[in-house]
Amino acid sequence: MIPQSAKAQCPKAQSPKALWTTRIIGIAAVVSVFFTVWLGLWITPPDKTQGDLVRLVYLHPAVAWVALYLAFGLAAVASLLYLWPRTRSLFWDRLAAAAVEVGVVFNVCTLISGSIWGRPTWGVYWTWDARLTSTALLLILFLGYMALRRVPADPEVRAKRCAFAALFAAVDVPIVHFSVLWWKTLHQGATVLNPDLSPQIHGSMAWTLLLGFVALTLVFLWMLLVRYRIGYLQDQLGTGELDTAIRQRQAEGVVPAAGAEAPGTPVSVGSPLAPVAQPAEVAPVSEVVR
Amino acid sequence: MWRDTLLMAGKDLRIEARSRVALSQVAPFGVIALVLFAFALGPDRSPMAKAAPGLFWVAILFSTVLAIQRSVSVESVDGARDGLRLSGLDPAGVFLGKTAAVAVQLLILEAILGVGVVLLYGARMNSVWLAVVACIAGTIGLAAAGTLYGALSAGMRVRETLLPFLLLPVVAPVLLAGTRIWQAALAGGIPSQGTPWVRLLIVFDAVYLALGVVVFGPIQESA
Numbered sequence: 001m002i003p004q005s006a007k008a009q010c011p012k013a014q015s016p017k018a019l020w021t022t023r024i025i026g027i028a029a030v031v032s033v034f035f036t037v038w039l040g041l042w043i044t045p046p047d048k049t050q051g052d053l054v055r056l057v058y059l060h061p062a063v064a065w066v067a068l069y070l071a072f073g074l075a076a077v078a079s080l081l082y083l084w085p086r087t088r089s090l091f092w093d094r095l096a097a098a099a100v101e102v103g104v105v106f107n108v109c110t111l112i113s114g115s116i117w118g119r120p121t122w123g124v125y126w127t128w129d130a131r132l133t134s135t136a137l138l139l140i141l142f143l144g145y146m147a148l149r150r151v152p153a154d155p156e157v158r159a160k161r162c163a164f165a166a167l168f169a170a171v172d173v174p175i176v177h178f179s180v181l182w183w184k185t186l187h188q189g190a191t192v193l194n195p196d197l198s199p200q201i202h203g204s205m206a207w208t209l210l211l212g213f214v215a216l217t218l219v220f221l222w223m224l225l226v227r228y229r230i231g232y233l234q235d236q237l238g239t240g241e242l243d244t245a246i247r248q249r250q251a252e253g254v255v256p257a258a259g260a261e262a263p264g265t266p267v268s269v270g271s272p273l274a275p276v277a278q279p280a281e282v283a284p285v286s287e288v289v290r
Numbered sequence: 291m292w293r294d295t296l297l298m299a300g301k302d303l304r305i306e307a308r309s310r311v312a313l314s315q316v317a318p319f320g321v322i323a324l325v326l327f328a329f330a331l332g333p334d335r336s337p338m339a340k341a342a343p344g345l346f347w348v349a350i351l352f353s354t355v356l357a358i359q360r361s362v363s364v365e366s367v368d369g370a371r372d373g374l375r376l377s378g379l380d381p382a383g384v385f386l387g388k389t390a391a392v393a394v395q396l397l398i399l400e401a402i403l404g405v406g407v408v409l410l411y412g413a414r415m416n417s418v419w420l421a422v423v424a425c426i427a428g429t430i431g432l433a434a435a436g437t438l439y440g441a442l443s444a445g446m447r448v449r450e451t452l453l454p455f456l457l458l459p460v461v462a463p464v465l466l467a468g469t470r471i472w473q474a475a476l477a478g479g480i481p482s483q484g485t486p487w488v489r490l491l492i493v494f495d496a497v498y499l500a501l502g503v504v505v506f507g508p509i510q511e512s513a
Contacts (some may be wrong), residue, residue, distance in 0.1 A: 040374050137462055143455075147452060148452065151452065160508070161512060164442055164509055165442060167505070168435070168498075171501060175490065175494055176462060179462075182487070183470070197380045
């Protein structure tokens with residue numbers, strides 16, 4: 001049996017509603033990805049000039065949209081909301097962290113799928129095109145944020161630090177974008193999302209393209225929710241563990257049955273913690289650990 | 291704020307003038323970088339002269355990291371950072387002062403490296419004023435962004451390794467713009483092509499100076 005006080009320290013399970021929402025989004029993501037793959041690989045016709053290579057179009061822009069706009073945008077907004085005193089809450093910090101981590105995955109996928117497309121089309125895996133360069137720089141900015149997050153610190157300090165770093169990086173993004181654009185004026189325009197091109201896309205191709213966007217947005221949302229939950233539980237575990245350990249020390253110092261009280265044990269002498277731990281409240285060590 | 295700026299810049303520059311760390315370590319590092327680039331590009335002068343603008347700015351960027359590390363570390367001992375917060379100086383003034391001190395050091399370094407590029411790489415200046423404008427505009431941006439990231443990483447034990455990782459991608463536009471302006475300013479370039487890049491540098495400076503003035507106080511508190 002776990003006493004009430006110890007129970008309160010355990011990581012709070014997510015509400016069933018939130019769990020179900022995550023599950024439903026996950027299932028919707030799997031189903032939509034399945035249909036995108038099916039339509040993309042079997043139903044849609046190959047392109048006149050690009051052949052089967054065109055099938056990457058159902059994946060690559062959608063992945064890029066998630067990585068470059070959704071994930072980074074969300075991370076920037078969440079960081080700003082954390083810094084704003086009125087909305088300061090660790091919720092925004094965890095959300096930003098989750099968005100960045102998932103964004104890194106999508107960003108790497110963007111670069112890989114782009115390279116796979118680039119090799120047969122341009123003849124090279126990598127070219128110093130404006131979009132490629134700014135995507136790669138964005139990845140490095142993302143990775144810097146993650147490295148900063150790994151620096152051990154108090155949750156509040158870490159949250160503030162990371163939010164500032166995200167803000168500094170976010171204001172840099174437009175400048176990077178324009179500088180790289182001018183740097184390489186040979187960039188190609190919006191090939192896929194250019195409205196002039198859309199009438200030329202075969203009907204089923206357009207629908208598959210659209211479905212790809214929906215599918216990958218759902219995948220992003222699902223990963224974001226799961227990653228947020230892991231971050232939340234990690235934080236809870238961190239604080240919970242400390243409380244449990246403090247309780248154990250209290251138990252050792254205060255309760256004679258714990259067998260740790262030797263004459264002159266510092267904890268028992270005028271310890272400010274002593275009055276908090278009433279003997280009735282303290283569970284045996286093994287139970288508290290559980 | 292402006293009084294605090296002068297006070298802070300004066301303090302940092304006095305420390306530098308007495309310790310000579312920037313002059314005896316950071317400046318030689320920049321020169322070594324130029325020499326190493328020359329080794330990497332071979333003894334032929336033509337590729338060196340062609341790459342000179344880029345190499346100059348890469349050397350400046352790396353030296354900036356060192357200068358910022360130095361600017362942070364003078365505050366990291368003897369509880370100087372807490373003393374600074376207790377002093378009642380305006381955080382915006384502290385930010386601008388530290389930025390100005392770093393910028394002055396970098397400008398001196400740029401003068402040395404500029405001469406180095408001309409002498410070692412055989413680059414010829416077509417329009418000196420454009421190169422100087424690029425240096426001033428670029429240096430303000432480097433110093434401002436660097437001071438911000440320096441303050442952010444101030445309390446960390448992994449500062450030395452983390453700072454370049456965070457700072458260098460952010461100042462990539464300065465490298466791009468500075469290189470392009472110098473290409474326009476050197477012999478064979480067209481000076482008017484540098485104008486949009488100068489504008490970009492001014493925008494970069496304005497953004498990071500404004501950001502620093504607004505958020506330096508909260509950053510100091512959190513570090």
